[in-house]
Amino acid sequence: MSKSLNVNKRKAWRYLRYFLAFFFILFFFCLPKQLFDDPFSSVVLDREGVLMGARIAPDGQWRFPLESEIPSKLKKCIIRFEDDYFYYHWGINPISISKAFVSNLKARKVVRGGSTITMQTIRMARRQPRTILEKMKEAIWATRLEFRYSKDQILNLYASHAPFGGNVVGYSAASWRYFGHTATALSWAEAATLAVLPNAPSAIHLSKERESLKLKRDKLLRKLYEKGDISETDYLLAKEEELPHEPLALPQLAPHLVDKLALESPQKEVITTIDAGLQSKMEALLNEWNRKYQQHHIKDIAAILIDVETSEVLAYHGNSGFSTKRVGSQVDIIQSPRSTGSILKPFLLAAMLDEGKLLVNQLLPDIPININGFTPQNFSLRYEGAVPAAEAISRSLNIPSVYMLKDYSVPKFYDKLKKLGLSTLTKPAGHYGLSLILGGAEGKLGEITAAYMHIAQIALGKSSTYPKYRLGEEDILWKPTYSAGSSWQTLDVLKEVNRPGEIAWKMLPSIQTIAWKTGTSHGFRDGWAVGVTPKYAVGVWVGNATGEGNAELVGGRVAGPVLFDIFNALPSSKWFERPKDAFVDAEVCRQSGYLKSRFCNDVDTVLILSQGIRTPSCPYHHLVHLTPDEKYRVYTSCLDSEETIEKSWFTLPPVWEWYYKAVHPSYQVLPPFKEGCGEDYRQPMQFIYPQMNAEILLAKQLEGSEGSLTLDLVHSNKEAIIYWHMDGNYLGETQFIHKFTISPKDGEHNVTVVDNQGNTQSVHFSTTSKL
Incomplete structure (x- = not known):
């Protein structure tokens, strides 16, 4: 008998162990690995965490991604309102459940809940009908949840998934929708309001049940005061705060950028490099210009501001009128390929200076050109015969630029632009040909502005930095595309570009020095202006996103004033220092800009890039022999040497000369040879x-x-x-x-x-x- 009893005891203990093991396994695995699978809104913040904009979650709810920590004020309010013993129980509170059972039994209806914050978190995750069996499941899951997460993590889960009325879920979204700021900036009254809302989210209809909501809030504030969480002054001031009247619209800073990042990083919180203050200032400025230009049927405007030292984008205005739904207003011009016009010319100048292919004031032809049917013209439809390279760039003359590219080579310049980060050059170099320098290719405002920033960074002496503009935390290095000397000299040329609407601007000491360039596309469809200082790079585009042309769409006239308006709103900085050891002294012909030849009389000693020593000497000065009256040329063998005059003469090729002398009255045409005294050694x-x-x-x-x-x-x-x-x-x-x-x-x-x-x-x- 005793032996049989012992056997039964052993079996009983074995079964009990099996049951306990089964229960433990069931308990351990009862909780899903991911408690909530709700989709989040896409949220975009500025560099300081200020909300720039958000896009609603796929299920139509405003549910922001989880914050790392719930703000202390809201934490205290939720605990005092929902679960005073939150930090002392393991998911269920028997005392609260017992009190709730007695109260509900006496009232013969549900008048009090016994659920802890942990149990409410489980209930929100399970979304099942509220039955006794479901309560038991919630209690088991709640206990299990306490072993997986810390108390603060559970509280954050609850507050981030709690309903706050309408389609607002979670305290982060609720803070912005009802109070217009982050949860970290909540006042005690605002925090208390949010704490009581999940208990009765329908009360936030705001036009209904307002008195009931206020009573709940004030009761919670009273409890906070009695528990010593807030001072009497805080309590009295909080009671006087009004409830929100209606949900607020979320901020709409840089909406095109928000759209872009929401598409690239859906359902995430993205921290950008944007400065919300600068963004707001630039948007207000550009919207004002947009209203002005719309009167002239120019509907769209975009701009980008980049910090030269860090490559960080500080302001991003993809287009004006985003909320108006006007045709074209949804187009993000900063990311859209547009015809470049003349905006790429400085990169060609820098490349040629860098390789010692010309000097900065060297004469270039400005005459009619026809290359296999390609017949570009200057904007003025006039020719000047010859102009210095620097003047050709600062005045944006097309013909000299085409001759420059012809000399430099299209494939080489094409490769240079690719290295500068222009992603829009998707066809072979031969497809663009010489038109590449005049807008034959497309470019993006962001990438082109970054390319100008690149030159500024090199001029500042940076050996490596970020390749394009930075919007987030990417960290990729590039190698400088130009030398510091050619970059500095190119910027020095660009600071001489005439400013729109200003007379004698160089004489105004208060105006900061800016290196800038404009561009106008064929058909007057795109107006560009890009400028840099040692601190900032700014790019502006003005036009119609639909591609509609307008005779007033000239870069210098429409984009230039906007560019300088932006720079005037920014702190000024000292100009770039000339790079050391990049320049050497050289004698340069004053008339031609070439290195001095043995026949040049008017010579300047100037600093040129060291690679400029490789350029040829002046080809336009010749030694000629003249009759005593200087009316004819002669060979010295034709007359006695005493009867001739030896003189250096500046002579351009015939077509150059034809146009050059019309704008340079001092130019002297070479006299003809006296009959019988020689023949022209050049083609006349x-x-x-x-x-x-x-x-x-x-x-x-x-x-x-x-x-x-x-x-x-x-x-x-x-x-x-x-x-x-x-x-x-x-x-x-x-x-x-x-x-x-x-x-x-x-x-x-x-x-x-x-x-x-x-x-x-x-x-x-x-x-x-x-x-």
Whole structure:
């Protein structure tokens, strides 16, 4: 009998151990690995944690991602209102449950709850009907939850998933929706209001049950005072605070950026480099300009502000009118490819200076050009024959820039732009050709502004930094694309660009020095202005996102004033210091900008980049021998040496000369050779139009007659007689003005001219009358 009893006891204990093990396993695994699977809103903050904007969660709720810690005021309010013994129980409070049971039994209805904060957290996660069995499950899960998380983590889970009325979930979203600021800035009255809302979220309808809500809040404030959590002064002041009247709209700073980051990092909290104060200031300024420009049918405007020292984006205005839903207002111009116009020209200047291909004031041709049908023109539709490289860039002249690119090479410049971070160059270099420098490619405002910032950073002496503008925490290094010397000299050229609407701006000491450049796309569709100082880089775009052109859309006129308005709102800084050891002394021809040749008389000793020593000497000064009256040139063998004058003469090629002398009255044309005393060693005449191998379309006239073209030639001797021939046939002669109109048939043609001194010149071209 005793033996049988012992066997039964052992079995009983074995079964008990099995049951306890089964219960422990069931208890251990009863709680899901992820308690809540609710989707979050996408939240974007500035550098200091200020809310810039948010996008609603996929389930239509305003539910912000979990904060690391619940603010202390709200923590105290929730605990005093919901669960005074929160820090002393293991998920269930038997005393509270017993009191609730007695109260509800006496009232014969539910008048008091016994759930702890932990149990309420479980109830929100399970979302099951409230039954006795469900209460038991909640109690078990709550106990298990206490073993997984700390008390503060559980409290944060509760406050972050509690309903706060309407479609507002969690204290972070509620703080912004009802009070317009972060939860860390809650007053005692605001914290108490949020603490009582989950108990009766329908009360926040704000037009209903306001008195009941206020009574609950004030009762909680009284309890906080009695428990010693707040002073009497805090209590009395808190009671006087009004309840919110209606939910507030969330902030809408940089909405295009918020959209971008919400798409890239959905359901997350993203901390950006944006400065909310600067962002608000820039948005107000740009919206004012936008209202002004809309009167002229220019509807869109965008700008970006970057800190040069850190590469951090401080302000980001993708476009104006985001909330208006106006056509085009949703387009983020900062990220949109747009025709670049002339905005890329400084990068070509820097590249050529860097490689010793020209000096900064070296003369460049400004004459008509036709390269395989590509016939660019200056914005003014005029030519000046020759201009210094620096002036060509500061005045944004197209023709000299094309000649620069032709000399430098399109593929090399294309690769340079790619290294600068321009992601929009998606086709081979040959696709863009020489038009690359005049807007033949597209660029993004953000990337182009960052490229200007790049030059400024190099001029400051940075050896490595961030490659593009930074919006978050990415940390990728790049190698400088230019030398410090060429970067500094390019910026020095750009600071000479004339400012819009200002007279004698250089004489105003209060205006900060800015290196800047404008651009206007073909068809007047895009107006650009980008500027840099040692502290900031600013990029501005003005136009119509739909691509509609407007004759007033000129970069200097519309984007320039906006650029300087932004800079005027920013702290000024000292100009870039010239890099040490990057420059050397050199003698430079004052007229041509080239290194001095042996025939240059007017010479300046200036600082040039050390690689500039490789550039050629002046090709435009020649030693000539003149008759005593300086009317004719002669060979020294023609007259006695005593009867000749030896003189250095500045001479440009014939076509250059033709246009140059019109804007430079002091230019002296080289005298002709005295008859019998020599012949010109250079070609005295040159075709202006057409250029060699040009392809010409001859449109028929309205009455049906064949189209025509006018041949145009210049000769250094204004009295020369020119004899014209085409395809072996004599056409006629001209004197003084050398123009000849012809109506050739479709096909290839050769025109040859001969002057009365026997000099010849030919040009080959083709014509067609078919489109």
